[in-house]
């Protein structure tokens with residue numbers, strides 16, 4: 582079953598979605614301005630809607646924007662397919678075998694309450710496996726890493742698993758003990774439904790950093806904060822090779838702010854941000870640094886030196902890790 586994204590977008594206008602959820606808007610030029618519903622804005626109106634182009638953007642804390650699908654993804658902290666299903670009020674894609682849908686909990690409209698770090702409901706997770714040497718080697722090969730040590734360490738730390746998702750062999754990045762956020766990628770490196778490299782599992786908390794359970798068990802260790810599944814594995818590779826004694830923790834999506842509940846748990850820690858060398862990486866570092874420093878963290882940052890590269894690129898190109906972790 583394929584989804585006609587353009588048709589769904591044409592059927593649901595951003596201003597209608599906002600109004601339907603009780604957000605007040607003020608007409609401005611050809612569009613609307615509103616208090617940003619994503620960062621619970623109190624003063625000001627950073628959230629702008631271009632009704633003609635059907636695009637929104639938060640010029641304030643979020644510094645992100647998109648179409649109506651992306652808005653529902655952000656509001657509900659779900660993936661694209663589920664966002665489309667919420668808009669349409671019907672199922673658009675069959676669940677993979679063995680997966681069960683959990684009825685969604687209603688979110689209060691208007692100001693988003695701060696979520697406390699207690700699981701409301703478990704995300705739907707396919708059966709997960711630790712795998713064996715051939716799986717670890719295959720993932721190391723996929724990420725172009727010189728050996729499987731980092732993958733193995735991540736599996737031992739219960740932050741990487743192997744699974745079958747939508748009938749595809751896949752690898753998942755998650756906190757097995759507290760699965761707030763589960764990101765799944767195909768073992769063949771292909772795209773999910775021809776559009777996404779990474780798939781979040783239903784009911785994900787998209788802003789919840791993965792690896793936090795390990796960091797919390799090692800309260801004195803530095804947190805090595807990276808963005809994305811690839812850099813998460815790369816950071817584990819660096820840890821396995823002894824370049825850092827820090828604990829890799831990953832955010833997914835450079836435009837995502839860190840979840841308030843997670844920030845409360847990270848408060849006061851030493852954090853080393855590994856910045857990807859592009860504009861999105863720079864913005865992400867600025868946002869996360871501000872959030873972390875507000876939470877009392879001691880933050881330092883290392884930028885991947887080569888323009889356009891992330892930590893995984895740097896590692897797979899055989900470049901020196903001392904410039905980042907030295």
Ligand SMILES: [Zn+2]
Pocket residue numbers: 617618619620621627639640641642643644
């Ligand atoms: Zn915002």
